[in-house]
Amino acid sequence: MPVIKLTTRTIRPVLLSVVCAIALAGCSSMAPDYERSELPIASDWAQQQSKTLEETPGLTSQKAAELPWRQFIHEPRLTQVIELALSSNRSLRETLADVESARATYRIQKADLYPQISAGLSGTRAKSSDGDISTLYQAEAGLSGYEIDLFGKNRSLSEADMQSYLASAETAKAAQIALIGEVANAWLTLASDSSLLSLAKETAANAQKTMDITKKRLELGVDSKIDLASAQTVYHTARSDIASFNTQVEQDINALRLLVGQHLDTTLLPSALPDGAELVSEIPAGLSSDVLLQRPDVLSAEHDLKSANADIGAARAAFFPSLSLTATGGLASSVLADIFSGGASSIWTLAPSLNIPIFTGGANDAQLAFTQAQKQKFLAAYEYAIQSAFSEVADALARKATIQEQLAAQEALVAAATRSYDLSLARYKGGVDSFQNALEAQRTMYNASQTLISTRQTDLINRVTLYRVLGGGLADTANADVVANTANYNP
Template sequence: MKKVTRLSLLSTTILLAACNLAPKYEQPQSPVGDMYKHIAPVGETAADLGWQTFFVDPRLKALIEVGLKNNRDLIIATKNVEAARAQYSIARSNLFPTIGLSGSQTAQELPADMNVSGTREISRSYRAGVGITSYELDFFGRIRNQKEAALETYFATEQAQRAAHINLVANIAEAYFTLRASEEMEQLMLSTVDAYEKTYALTNARFKAGTASLLDAQQARATADSVKASLADTQRSKQQAVNALVLLLGQELPADLPAAMPFGRDVIVNNIPVGLPSDLLTRRPDIMQAEHNLKAANANIGAARAAFFPSISLTGLLGVASLDLDNLFKSGRDMWSFTPSVSMPIFTAGSLKGSLDVAKIQKDIQIATYEKAIQTAFYEVDNALIGVQTYQQQLNALRSQTESADRALKLATLRYTSGIDSFLQVQSAQVTLLTAKQSFLTAGLASLQNKVTLYKALGGGWYATDMVKK
């Protein structure tokens, strides 16, 4: 009978220890469709294409390496991961008893009329041993759910660090391309200023010779001055692009950078593997971060529910005791103490219910956050895919426009010098050609940045990097 009772108690203890009051986690349904709108999915994914492969320009690669070592935002994100890991270790340690050495002395002085001997004297006792301090038996899963929440928070922080890594790589690339485009624009403006100054000198000489009007000379001067103003604006933008790049790198531009490739579409991989739409759920760090936060909120509900039930704690000491310090560690002085305690909430003025309500609301918030992360991901990918389809068409049209505008300027100049047309035709052709060249550079920059955005939106740039480091 006693054996049956012991087995029954043991079974009950095991069942209680296995009790978990957290809701069963179920991944929310995706709030978007399972197809991209503007491209047929393929099996490969950009997430497996490391940035060392995606970016071809050796100077850009060197700059990204510098940024990954020195960028302060990435350093903060990395330290947040370390802090979350330490916090998880703290939560996990609560599952185990705290064992330590302890020693104590008790001294007591009693008056003569309270002492058996009838004299006033001081009594002392000494204890030393190994003890367990306040070990809670996690019957209802409160500590386990707190540990699970801390673990999921740690995982979420890891994903946030990965997102910061990917964003930094993309931001450095975009800043670098902006700087290169500004340099190209500056060269265009410098060559245009030189050409317009020569045109003004020619027109002014024709005016002095009586073969051109003062209006023609003033129009040529105004056109040259207009381009000089644009040159100053371009040089300002170039210096600001340098400053933006320096901020991302976390230091000044290194002096020993490798030579840059000619600025154009070949500085990155042109064919970006889009992958399947479902890949976003497992490859985009921000989506995985949102899901880990949701799992943490789910575990917090279990911890809040467990707070309604009794808390059982154990305190014990195994050691030696003596009235005399000299005899403390001699044989026969063994002692032990065992102090179980139970606390049961009866009246908490609604605080426990409020904590549970907060935990449930936080889970609802995390569900909405997770769904929003998925919606944002599909929005970014679809927008970038639209860009991939249309930027090349735009660049082809602008290239054709530039060639036509160049021929028109040559014809207008020939007709002017032949006395057929006024200088106004030359001026109009000059403006058209310059505008076409500027538009081509601007669209080329936007096209490159759109591809970087698509690469980032697909979760590219982390996993292959991970494997390279290993």
């Protein structure tokens, strides 16, 4: 089939119209100039938090965001579980799908900034009342209904959608950071409950031995039935705890599987709490207003604010006239072959239309008021995100400042309670002391050991939390593909 060729004189009106349209669309947006608001926190409080980080033992000057989570977490089993979650977690997949949707929406809106040009070939054949038969072939190219962006309305809408897309991209990054923290916490919760289960089993076994001794002493007439009943209380308490912790361990595994999004091999599950140094590195820091302003959740809130700011520009532009343009140019001939051989005549149309808002029943005023109110809403959300970021860091630092002292005290308490129980039991066996003293020492040791496990869990979870709230979790090339399409996309 012959190729359609439009001559210069034919398409000149169309090109001239397009050039004029683009030139007329060169005015700036009517959106207010965006200025980042001052930090909605007391300056002396922010300075105090920075000083606290600098003086906190074990903290380094390296920013958490610059420390890959693979270097932060040393436990290989936990590392594998996190990798599985990053690839299979359905909630993260949903968030990433939202990012792709937002990017597509932005691209659709951005297309309105450019003329939509199309070409076509048509033919008609008709017979008149006098019997004459006429034939007409036409080849045309042109644009249809292109709105010239005189006052920046389309650019403002495009900017709003771009900022919404960037907000969703930052939300995806925040979701990845949160997922790493949630998986680590769930894994540590399982480890803690497994340790408590082991402790309950060990206590039940010791209580069983104590009961056997008491039964023999009862048969010999040395102990009373009260001593035997007292010994049974510790045993049955431990039995009850075993059943409870078995349930908790199974529920912890289910919660971890839900986060990961697939079946977990039992070899990846912890049987006890690991040591702090074996699990994670010392928490990196480097707190300043700039550090927290770069947290993905804070950036997401700021992009939402910028989107609302751009919507104001579109609402303002609605008060002014809009100019649309339809233009076509082409060739017409009674013989199809003449179109391609140069024997055709040129045709063109140019149809500009101007729409001036005169009376809209207050709709434009209401839309502008709505966009301004939305901006105030997102400004409040942005400031709250900043306040929340500082609060989260302050809480984690407050816990870190005292947890080591609490751990040391609890470890000393367990050691003392264990010695007390061993001595009391020995004195009871030797007939020097009563069984009640040995029983009380055993209960104290059991409770102290449970509290020590919980305190160690708190310490480990707080280390992960401080890493997360300082923005850690993204600097990892092995998982860069999770947010690569968003982080490297340049609208």
